[in-house]
Amino acid sequence: MQESNTFNVKRRQLLKLSGALAGGIALAGLNRSALANAASGNTPFTTPTADNPIRINFNENPLGMSPKAQAAARDAVAKANRYAKDEIVTLRSKLASLHQVPESAILLTAGSSEGIRAAIEAYATLGTQLVIPELTYGDGEHFARIAGMKITKVPMLAGWQFDIDGLKQAVASYSGPSLVYLVNPNNPTATITPADLIEPWIAAKPANTMFIVDEAYAEFVNDPRFRSVNPLVSQGADNVILLKTFSKIFAMAGMRVGYAVAQPAIVAHLSNHVAGEKINFCGVDAALASLDDHAFITYSKKSNDTSRQILLDALIALKISYLPSEGNFVFHQLSVPLKEFQQHMKQAGVLIGRAFPPADAWCRISLGTPQEMTFVAKTLHEFRAKGWV
Ligand code: PLP
Numbered sequence: 001m002q003e004s005n006t007f008n009v010k011r012r013q014l015l016k017l018s019g020a021l022a023g024g025i026a027l028a029g030l031n032r033s034a035l036a037n038a039a040s041g042n043t044p045f046t047t048p049t050a051d052n053p054i055r056i057n058f059n060e061n062p063l064g065m066s067p068k069a070q071a072a073a074r075d076a077v078a079k080a081n082r083y084a085k086d087e088i089v090t091l092r093s094k095l096a097s098l099h100q101v102p103e104s105a106i107l108l109t110a111g112s113s114e115g116i117r118a119a120i121e122a123y124a125t126l127g128t129q130l131v132i133p134e135l136t137y138g139d140g141e142h143f144a145r146i147a148g149m150k151i152t153k154v155p156m157l158a159g160w161q162f163d164i165d166g167l168k169q170a171v172a173s174y175s176g177p178s179l180v181y182l183v184n185p186n187n188p189t190a191t192i193t194p195a196d197l198i199e200p201w202i203a204a205k206p207a208n209t210m211f212i213v214d215e216a217y218a219e220f221v222n223d224p225r226f227r228s229v230n231p232l233v234s235q236g237a238d239n240v241i242l243l244k245t246f247s248k249i250f251a252m253a254g255m256r257v258g259y260a261v262a263q264p265a266i267v268a269h270l271s272n273h274v275a276g277e278k279i280n281f282c283g284v285d286a287a288l289a290s291l292d293d294h295a296f297i298t299y300s301k302k303s304n305d306t307s308r309q310i311l312l313d314a315l316i317a318l319k320i321s322y323l324p325s326e327g328n329f330v331f332h333q334l335s336v337p338l339k340e341f342q343q344h345m346k347q348a349g350v351l352i353g354r355a356f357p358p359a360d361a362w363c364r365i366s367l368g369t370p371q372e373m374t375f376v377a378k379t380l381h382e383f384r385a386k387g388w389v
Helices: 006-018 021-027 030-039 067-077 085-099 111-123 139-146 164-172 195-203 230-234 264-273 281-292 294-317 338-347 370-386
Strands: 106-109 129-133 150-154 178-183 209-214 240-245 258-261 329-333 362-366
Touching (some): 085 106, 085 281, 139 178, 164 195, 281 294, 294 370
Parallel strands (some): 209 240
8 A cells, every 4th residue: 555645654664663663652741742842942832912923824834843953954054155065965865765766856946836836837838728726725826827828727526625527627628738736635725635536647648738746735644545646756657746845744934945856857847947956055954854853743743633633623613614634724614704703813813814715705724733723722612602703
């Protein structure tokens, strides 16, 4: 059976090899709070205010970077008069081994945003259409508009699921080339599209079609129906670009490190659309440290699972519908206008997600720390008493 994601595969292998499982178990007890304090810079939970709100509006990781990554980034400052030449080579090589591809199959980018832009620009030849589900992460459409591409949006199925048959149809009925941008798990819905729907489509190699698969949130997934497209790439598929980021599970959003994984010829093509893989020194060293910090990866995932459950318990108790979340955010239904809900939340010291048309009666709440989500759950119960939710 294929594993749900590459980091999990390697982590399990390494945990087995080094006997570090015991360390992981200890994490559930005392070590966990020590790690939490270290990661968050020892900031204890304080009741939020309008000036110091709980920020659960941008799908950021609330834990802070791993203590080891923070130390690596601090140390890198002293070297940052230089370009991170050797370190970039090391990072590329480490990622290549993690994804079981040659080094030439990895392109480092300034966050996965730069990867999305590069992939779209590289394939935005005259007459190419971008095919996207109607409700998905906006960068694909944004960069395609700048590139002057035709954009084909396919309506969603019930439960805001991707209509893979509809997407296939959009590709098949178009006379020119297609770029298909699939976000899995999707944002803002946090739902997955089962691999059994994606893999055969890519493997069938529809003519003149390149797939960009954005797996920014893959490490948070629990649903076994999800599988990364990584094995397709490592087995030679030449019609798919996998995009990854250090912004989510590794809590490095502000460091701006991401990468693309694809066949070397595709990577060479993409590399014409980035500024020479000149990733910042602090980000590169923090990424290297993060990849080795298996305890933090485990902690980051567990903390997200705990926070999600706290929020879901509140939504269930309040009979608020939500979509099954496989990311670090939850998409739930509203019974009041989003603007009103946002405003009340802001007054309570909580910043929540923006509007995501066409899902106008829905709200995205990113997952903060378990303590933050306990506060949010309590706030939701209070809002119900006031008729605000
Ligand atoms: N892809 C998806 C699906 C996202 O949700 C985001 C950010 O939220 C990004 C890419 C961009 O992230 P970054 O540029 O920080 O890697």
